[in-house]
Amino acid sequence: MKRRMIFLTIIGFLFCGYSNSEQLYFIRTAIGEYEYYKLPPTQIISYTPNQDTLLHIYKDFTKELYQNYNRVNSLVYYPKVETFCFTVSGFKTYMLSIDNPDSIMEVCTQCPKNYFINSFCSIEIINNDWIYGCSNHKALRKEDVFIYKTIDDLDISPNAFKDIYLTGTKRQRVELRPHDPKMYLPIVADVENRPPFSVELPSKYQVDEKTYRVILVNDEQKMILSIKSVNPIAQDAYGTFQVVLYNKLKKEWKDIELKGNSPFIMTYGNWLAGLVQDGREWDEHFFNQKTSPGKQVRDSLYMENSFDEQAENYGFYRPGILYLLNTETGNYIEWETKQGDSEILLVQNESVYFRIFDSIYKASIIDGKKLGNAELLIKDNEIIPYVHWAFIK
DSSP, rough: OOOOOOOOOOOOEOOOOTTEEEEEEEEOOOOOHHHHTTSSSSEEEEEEETTTTOOEEEEEEEHHHHHHHOEEEEEEETTTTTTTEEEEETEEEEETTTOOOTTTTOOOOOOOOOOOOSSSSSOEEETTEEEEEOOOOOSOTTSOOOOETTSOOOBBBGGGGGOOOEEEEEEEEEEEEOOOOOOOOSSSGGGGGBBBOOOOOOOOHHHHHHHOEEEESSSSSEEEEEEEEOOOSSOOOOOOEEEEETTTTTTTEEEEESSSOEEEEEEETEEEEEEEEEEEOOOOHHHHHHHOOOHHHHHSSSTTTTTEEEEEEEETTSSSSEEEEEETTTOOEEEESSOOEEEEEEEETTTEEEEEEEEEEEEEEEETEEOOOOOEEOTTTTTGGEEEEEOOO
């Protein structure tokens, strides 16, 4: 088994007054053994387009975080409050607000005796409160395996999860029961006491036998629920992923088919931003022969935990197709990058920012129906391949 290390890097833009200059920020965090890879757990790197040719260390959190914790387990962005959350070594959770990139705030989490903080990024937004969970895996079946508290150390009922805020990177598993419109949240051990989600399913989407689905997105305007993953039928094809979109304002349901049997999507207002991805579970033999396009370019640059190593370790194939879907108008925009290591970073102000390997591009969304010409913002083969997020201040 190869040693796994994931770089999560964030890019941000700062517009200073009426100046035309743009300040870009990168947050570089790494999962791995610090002494082995010689990389900092967390570091902000800045770059000024059209002015600089070098990247600069803007803020270094290495000493602060590395004293006893050197593994960043996960990172989640909550655009509703413009905040990033990440967990270091599964023990401590930190917040970074884009309003104040100079500092990070440690979130105090105190679990009762015999309970432990969740190993993944545990902080979630529920009813405008920051919530975290503590688990006890040794509890009996009828006991509460999980308890939930606010960061102000107040106990909170599992019923509050009925309106959990989900952006795509943070998802929620739900339990569906035969001929029952409710979607139950498996966040307590006692099946009979599992709270229902706030949205109920029409008869069309109810099931004949107990099963589990995943809510991908939930905000004030919409909810997106997974329905079915469809595997590709040939080696040179890719699968599909069926979801249902519920428009809360119009009270309308709509079936949507996304490309790729294991897509990655994020929501930015009315836009869903996604990349086509297949998981290897459809056929191990065919998958091992599938290589995401652009490998020759990727092989020209030595990288720790490269894209192709991640594809092999985690089992995915990406054909290099990005897309935008407007959940209000239904408009769909798709483009091919010819590079498997590509993704959308941000959709804002009728513009989309996306990465193709070691380059960041910006393109205008014209009349909500098509992209304008892509503009190269920055190219750098040391930092940019690890960029996965963007924000504008």
